[in-house]
Amino acid sequence: MRRLLLASLFSTLIVAGSAGAATLDDLRWDYRVIAVFTPTDTAGQATADELSNTVGIAERDIAWFVVSPDALHSNLSQPIERASITGLHQTGGFEAVLVGKDGGVKARQGESLDIHAFFDAIDSMPMRQQEMQQQQ
Template identity: 40%
Template sequence: MNRLLVASLFALTSSQVLAMDSLSDLAWKNRVVLVFGNYGDPKVARQVEALETEEAKLAERDIVVIRVSKEGASSAYGNIPALNSAKLRKDAKIEDDGFHVVLVGKDGGIKLRSEDIVGNVEMFDLVDSMPMRQAERK
């Protein structure tokens, strides 16, 4: 009986992890910063490094940061398993391999698109101006 229960829980957990591959899986839980660009693109590295210096601010705002390239997608900040780069590209409507930064709100709406590096102050000010974020702070 215990083995069956453990096996059932493992199967349920595994299927949830494998299913997390698109932005809709993150809706109402996280704000998402998607950093698109080719592997080794210095703009990608600079954008991710800039955000990573503000871990406390990312955590406070429920922000996860995801790198997306032709080779795949990976979590740069936050614990997001099993990412599907093709679905993320489709969800964010990114069709080329160039550098893009996309901020997705908890409601799943795209709040910012940029082909340039976005400064932390600009990113956090934008998030802080969102009605949902303002309600969280009360």
Template identity: 30%
Template sequence: MRYWSIVLILFSALAHSYPADSEKWQHRSIMFFAPSHDQYVQQFLLETLMEECSLQERDIVTLVIKEDGSTVPVWAQDAFDLSVLNAFYDIPKGQHTGILVGKDGREKLRWGEKTDWTLLKKVIDQMPLRQQEMQRNPSRCAI
């Protein structure tokens, strides 16, 4: 029941694009909750640009959700009920909380102010679905 609740909460505005009987999402999500647009948010956004190829390769969508209700990208504040997301993930006020959600809709990793992108990629790359993806499509991000 909890699985379906999160699916409805996170993607109610986009529900028509997902098959009703689907057990997998089209993407993984990284949500970064923050008290305000501070240096940690700036660093997170900068790092998402630096990690763009890796994020795209792993089908990751990133969201920044601030306590005042503003979001990056801006469209997310209209697409989601942010108070429900905060309650569902038990986000403490005044703190930074990053959450990785897998394609199965379940929380995979949680962290604080600073994002360890190496750890994030390692956790994702160990997921069974990601293992299948890597077998089908070799990395295009290696330099």
């Protein structure tokens, strides 16, 4: 009986811990997503630090996520379901993925993160072109 009670309490905590966590679908139409998958936590922290200091993220409505073996970093304060991000990862090692506001994958990088190449891809998108015209 005690074992059943503990199992029930544990499963309740797991469900409660994920309550309120967003998914990629929840971000659709509000954010473009850059998801970076790194093979080590050290590389993940370095990439998160780089993205935190990158000018142009906010003006392009980018939500970024850096996924490493034991950590998930983001510029959003709302938690995200790790599984919804890791579903984008197609390689065993480093990968960076750009997802448009429509939820479609727009670009992938396999060697290292070239944020300016992603910015160029974003800035060429019709929706971004409209946003830039409206800001003028």
